[in-house]
Amino acid sequence: MPQPTAPTDYGPATRVDGADVARYDALGDAWWDPKGAMAPLHRLNPTRLRYIRDLIVRHFAVGADAPLPLAGLSILDIGSGGGLLSEPLARLGGRVTGIDPAPNNVAVAARHAAEAGVAVDYRATTAETLAEAGDLFDVVLALEVVEHVPDPDAFVMTACGLVRPGGLFVLSTLNRTAKSFALAIVGAEYVLRWLPRGTHDWNQFRTPDEIATPVRLAGLKLLDRTGMVFDPLRNSWGLSRDTDVNYLVSAKRPA
């Protein structure tokens, strides 16, 4: 395990939460251990990847038998962590940029991708920095990240601003409901011990409507809102209409 790094300049306090960044930065190789600290994310990964792949294939009208369904598309993964999302998307042909404010995460992700022979452009930077540079992407992803930023509305607007006309935006996070308090905080952190205590602050969770507002203000059109629910009997996740705990929101920027 790498040592936690010395405090870094994470930029203005509105961009990222320094304590959260340090916690994820210390994970190191544990990111890629399917039975380790990030096991819950590994279990969730196929479900959110399937949603993203199918949405992209539909939206960009990719041929059903294309061997690489994401070929030719530029994809930005905000909060790429160890690369659990970036690397599979690159394997499916996407030209993926993964950004994360934690330098250790970027190092772990880059090393893993190099070992696997997958090309991903990992950068220790923020969405705000890319926005200032005027970068645009076909697909912008912000999965399980908005609950960790201090100013969610500003973050969502910045992320949506990185979507090229005709492009897609996908966000996933946790709802702020009594059920999400029971399952995501009490259940996941205290009873099942899936996540370290303090991983999530329920007060920072956003409802789908609260996410929709900055998305619309940024000029995007909402496409879909889908829940992700855990089935304890099958020990796996699935898509659902129930958005009370984990959910995905997708939107497009008109061409």
Add this chain to the structure above:
Amino acid sequence: MANTRDVLVAGGGIAGLAVALAVRRAAPMARVAVADPAFADPAFADPALASAGPTQGRRTLRAVAVAAGSRRFLDALGAWEPVAAAAQPMVEMVITDSREADAPRPVFLDFDGEAEPGEPFAHMVFQDDLRAAVLRAATENGVELVPDRVSGFRREGGAALAIEAGGTASRARLLVAADGGRSRLREAAGIATVGWDYPQSGIVATLSHEIPHDGRATQHFLPGGPLAILPMRAADGSERRFSLVWSVPHVEAARLLALAPADFIAALEARIGFAYGALTLEDRPAAYPLRLVLPRALVAERFALLGDAARTIHPLAGQGLNLGLRDAAALAEAVAEPLGLGLDPADPSVLDAYARARRFDAVLMAGATDGLNRLFSNDSLPARVLRDVGLGLVDRVPALKRLFIRDASGLSGAVPDRFRR
């Protein structure tokens, strides 16, 4: 490393080639290879070469029984059509039980078998034909061929590093051991086995005969072991050839193999009678010691067993290849989902799903064939009464018979949906 494959199959037999082909069909983005030293032989590299000559291009006349479920799987892979013309449909299976001295054998079980209306429950095909057809479909679908033997492996940086006999090494996220009943890779993976040797050898031979078999297979349960007559197509396309699989004690096998052809045929006629008219040996009878081998696990980190490496059973019901093809279908089904999402085909949850799908099937079939062999290779009166009553009952209850036929055709149990059609 840029040259990490998704799946490397060690062993280019029919099941090993079929799993590589099935993975490519289900996940076209996957990088899949099969390693086998036989690919260095031009006749394997170019299946077109295997189409002329005295045995019509085949190296041997060795035949395999392809159950209806396996045929559908091969058809879905595009590997059945090339062998269909020379395949012999098996439309009936007759099972008899008697003491050595009784001839002709009384008929106790008569399976008029069709898996589904209009579909024979099995076909007999030449092993070489089927292997060539699966090989051709595999290369046409982008499976890479490595003309070398994988002699060992180790795990390294999120992949299996397969060591080839020629000294080279190649990386794969999943290494599939399809290297036969005495799998070296199974040993290298540290997977222990349970099993035992039977006191019998299986004699295999191909014979031509005067009176057509009409697609009827016969199993004679003799005290020394079962004797199966499996209908084949003759070189002229007629139904005048059969494949013999005859289990006898080792000493008896040695004696039979040493006989002149005419004496071997006389010994055979003493067991099966003269229903086929004059018999002629088309190849030299060969004998194989019979063993049961079951591994304690089907998967390990970045590693899966398939085909005979996943179990070796008594060849009584001719189910070895069919179990291997079911392995191939189940493993392809399990890894296609993560590959289609850009995920790891050797994730523990994926390999566990494969092991769960296959363990029951393998043990069930091994237990059933072992039990049948033990019950029938026995001349004691109680055992004879028990099995005669048992088979008689099966014959009299149509529902039980249909279940038996469905099981022999590989359509019951855990056949993955993708290949059920």
